[in-house]
Amino acid sequence: MAVKYSNLIDGEMVQTADMLEVVNPANEEVIGLVPSCGADELDRAVAGARRAFKTWKSTPVDDRRAVINKMAEAIKENFDELFRLLTAEQGKPHAQAQMEIGAAPAIMQAQATLNLDEVINEDSEERLSRTRRVPVGVVGGIVPWNFPVLMAVQKIAPALLSGCTIVLKPSPFTPLTTLRIAELWKDIVPAGVVSIITGEESLGPLITAHPDIDKITFTGSTATGKKIMEGASKDLKRITLELGGNDASIVLPDADVSKVAEQLFWSSFSNAGQICVAAKRVYIHEDIYDELSQAIAEYAKTVVVGDGAQQGTGVGPIQNKKQFERVCELVQDAKDNGYKFLVGGDVDPSGSGYFMPITILDNPPEDARIVAEEQFGPVMPLMKFSTTDEVIQRANASDYGLAGAVWTGNPEKGVEIAEQLETGTVWINEYLHLSPFAPFGGHKQSGFGAEYGVEGLKEFTYSQVITVKKNAMA
Ligand code: NAD
Numbered sequence: 001m002a003v004k005y006s007n008l009i010d011g012e013m014v015q016t017a018d019m020l021e022v023v024n025p026a027n028e029e030v031i032g033l034v035p036s037c038g039a040d041e042l043d044r045a046v047a048g049a050r051r052a053f054k055t056w057k058s059t060p061v062d063d064r065r066a067v068i069n070k071m072a073e074a075i076k077e078n079f080d081e082l083f084r085l086l087t088a089e090q091g092k093p094h095a096q097a098q099m100e101i102g103a104a105p106a107i108m109q110a111q112a113t114l115n116l117d118e119v120i121n122e123d124s125e126e127r128l129s130r131t132r133r134v135p136v137g138v139v140g141g142i143v144p145w146n147f148p149v150l151m152a153v154q155k156i157a158p159a160l161l162s163g164c165t166i167v168l169k170p171s172p173f174t175p176l177t178t179l180r181i182a183e184l185w186k187d188i189v190p191a192g193v194v195s196i197i198t199g200e201e202s203l204g205p206l207i208t209a210h211p212d213i214d215k216i217t218f219t220g221s222t223a224t225g226k227k228i229m230e231g232a233s234k235d236l237k238r239i240t241l242e243l244g245g246n247d248a249s250i251v252l253p254d255a256d257v258s259k260v261a262e263q264l265f266w267s268s269f270s271n272a273g274q275i276c277v278a279a280k281r282v283y284i285h286e287d288i289y290d291e292l293s294q295a296i297a298e299y300a301k302t303v304v305v306g307d308g309a310q311q312g313t314g315v316g317p318i319q320n321k322k323q324f325e326r327v328c329e330l331v332q333d334a335k336d337n338g339y340k341f342l343v344g345g346d347v348d349p350s351g352s353g354y355f356m357p358i359t360i361l362d363n364p365p366e367d368a369r370i371v372a373e374e375q376f377g378p379v380m381p382l383m384k385f386s387t388t389d390e391v392i393q394r395a396n397a398s399d400y401g402l403a404g405a406v407w408t409g410n411p412e413k414g415v416e417i418a419e420q421l422e423t424g425t426v427w428i429n430e431y432l433h434l435s436p437f438a439p440f441g442g443h444k445q446s447g448f449g450a451e452y453g454v455e456g457l458k459e460f461t462y463s464q465v466i467t468v469k470k471n472a473m474a
Contacts, residue, residue, distance in 0.1 A: 002030045005175070007198055008182035009041060010048025011191025016041065020200065022176055025091040025317040026307035026353045032089065032176045037199040039206055042167070045195035046212045049138040049165040052192030057135050057163040067189060068112040068157050072105035074184040075153075084309070086149060086177045091316040091354075092271050093308040101177075104149045108157040110436035114457050116162070121465065128468045133461035135163030136238055137214035140207040142228070144220040145171035145319050146274040146376075151219045152178050154436075154451055156194055159217070162460035167195045167213070169203055171220075173320045208232055215460065218242065219276075222374075222400070222445045240449030240459045242276070243442055244374045245402025248395035249279035249431070250385075250417060253287040254409035261295035267405065267431035268380040269303070269358060272315050274323070276446075277403040277425065277432060281371055282382050283391050289384045293362065296382070297342045300358045305378070307353070315378055317354040324354035327377030330370045331359060339364040342382070366394060374400065388417060396422045401443030405431050424450075 002021070006013035019033035035041070056064070075082060083097040090097070121129040139159045143151040148170055159166040170178040175198045182196040197203070204224070208216055208231035218228050219242040232239045249267060251260060267279040284292050308316035318324040331345055344359035361381040364371055371381045385391040395404060403425035406414040414428035424441045427433060434440055434452065441450035450456045 002033050004033045005035075005179040006183065007035045007037060007041070007179065008186055008194065008196045009045045010052075010195060011186070013183060013186060014041065020172055020198065022089055022173070023320075024088050025319050026309070028352045028354075034172075034175045034179060034198040037197045037203060041197055041199075042203065042206050042210060045167045045197050046138060046210055048192030048195060049167050050192075050212055052190060053135075053137055053165045056160075056165055056190065056193050059163075061161070061163075064161055064163065065112045067193075068108055068160055070188045071156075071185050072108040072112075074188060075101065075105040075108075075181060078180075078184060082149070082177055082180065085180060087308040087316070089174050089176045090145065090148060091308050091319050093313045093316050094311075096271060097308065100147055100150050104153045107150065107436045108153050111154070111157040111452070111457070112161055114158070114161065114437075114454055116454065116457060116461065122467075125470065127470055129465060131463050131465050133162070133458060134464045135461055137164060138212060139164045139166040139460060140210065140213040140216045141166050141168035142204055142207060142216065142218045142220065143168065143170055145173040146271060146276070148174040149177050149181065152181075152196075155217045155219075158451075158457045159460050160193065162457055164215070164460045165193045167197060167207065169197055169199070169207060172198065172200060204228075205231055208237075209234065211235060213237065215239065217451075217459070222447075225447055238459075238462075240451070241442075241447035242440075242449075242451060243402075243445065243447035244376075244400060245276045245442065245446050246280045246372075246374050246398050246400040247277055247403045247405070247423070248281045248283060248398075248421070249405045249407065250391050250395060251282070251284045251288070251292060252388075252406065252408040252410070252413065253285040255288065255292075255407040256409065257288055257292045257295050260407045261292060262299050263431065264292075264407070265296055265299050265303070265380075269300075269315055269378055270432065272318055272356075273378045273380075274319060274376050275432070278376075279380070279405060279431065280375055281395070282380060283385045283394065284382055286384045286386055289363075289382070293342060293360075293382050296380075297360055300343045300360060303358060305355055305357060315358060318356055318377055319354070321354060323376060324356065327356055327375060327379060330373065330375055330377075331356075331379065334361060334364060334368060334370045337368065339368060339370070344378075366397070372398075392417060392420045396420075399445040402446035403427070
């Protein structure tokens with residue numbers, strides 16, 4: 001039976017007359033009902049955030065850290081319930097849901113240790129000039145459905161640490177775990193400091209346009225990011241945009257096939273490929289292409305696609321119908337064009353759930369839609385290359401610039417290539433490793449601004465320079 005969830009608005013748990021249905025992507029059953037908020041509820045949340053900002057911004061930073069730590073502890077204490085709920089609404093296998101629910105409090109607690117130190121610009125006989133960081137005010141946070149909990153907390157923690165208050169909107173596809181966490185936080189966070197509200201797709205633009213929100217921090221698609229930038233331009237809201245990617249993984253001829261095949265597989269297929277920094281284009285040197293592509297294909301055949309709640313599942317369903325149809329369309333386009341499949345490609349139309357088989361393509365052309373567009377699904381195109389210059393040029397020939405990877409027996413060579421890639425992150429011989437202490441962000445149409453680290457924290461503040469002329473009145 002579908003459980004009714006509430007929003008956290010200005011310290012109170014709130015429901016609306018109309019509720020939205022949330023579906024389990026593994027069986028298409030409605031598992032939850034969430035509030036359908038509009039302008040009235042948003043106004044209430046923003047007014048509460050504005051009121052709370054007055055005291056929260058001057059609450060000692062160590063007290064703010066303590067609240068964030070308690071919020072993180074609440075997630076840890078309810079780990080079991082939360083990871084199961086996350087699998088039910090998002091589709092990812094239990095082991096991957098455990099990683100997300102485990103990472104969320106760890107990231108919050110790591111972010112809570114950061115400091116925004118004042119900078120002395122000048123301390124001379126004439127004057128003292130210093131730069132301090134001031135919280136921008138009320139933040140609107142908007143997050144996607146692929147890592148709903150992680151994306152939410154990695155915005156909430158630094159917003160609170162900086163002294164801002166936040167109104168956060170989960171994706172309508174995956175709001176349940178976040179709302180359950182909001183309930184756990186109700187008596188930990190002062191009223192208005194964090195509000196979490198849900199609604200239809202029309203709620204996002206209301207947040208972007210709200211005159212009393214000072215900043216938008218957004219993670220989602222590039223198409224929506226552009227709309228947010230346009231909406232935020234009306235009153236020049238500050239924005240941080242973490243958008244889509246089409247990451248290239250480059251495998252040099254000296255890579256050890258037996259060591260990289262499995263890792264390459266998971267760099268594309270974790271969370272059924274629905275990761276902004278998943279490897280979405282895999283370039284393999286021609287000398288090892290046949291051997292490595294066969295090894296990846298053989299490994300792929302051992303991985304089970306199914307309901308993430310069932311033991312043994314490695315790849316779950318696609319999270320929602322719209323995305324499922326989009327990935328099916330890209331695969332169909334590849335078929336229509338006669339591209340070769342090493343594994344998968346045929347969707348079984350019987351049964352419920354948005355399941356797509358693990359699909360690996362054998363050297364499709366660079367301009368194939370399945371290569372040029374962000375697939376965001378369990379699809380991996382493998383492509384051959386001959387020279388380093390050629391592969392760097394192909395990797396960079398994308399509107400996106402989020403991340404990338406180089407696999408090689410010679411890490412120095414890997415770094416040399418990394419420095420020529422036009423992306424915010426490059427991994428050598430690993431993938432998906434993000435640190436709460438290092439800035440993460442995109443280049444080109446993957447967005448701008450950063451999350452994590454001091455750079456990410458600064459995004460919630462503006463700099464104020466205070467200059468004191470010494471001995472002026474002497
Ligand atoms: P999406 O852009 O469709 O939706 C993201 C959020 O924006 C949702 O909460 C949605 O309700 C809201 N939204 C939709 N239209 C809006 C509008 N006009 N104004 C304001 N808000 C609006 O993205 P998605 O499909 O949920 O997520 C997948 C995308 O997110 C992929 O492109 C992926 O690469 C990207 N992503 C990026 C990162 C990153 O850190 N760079 C991380 C995760 C996902």
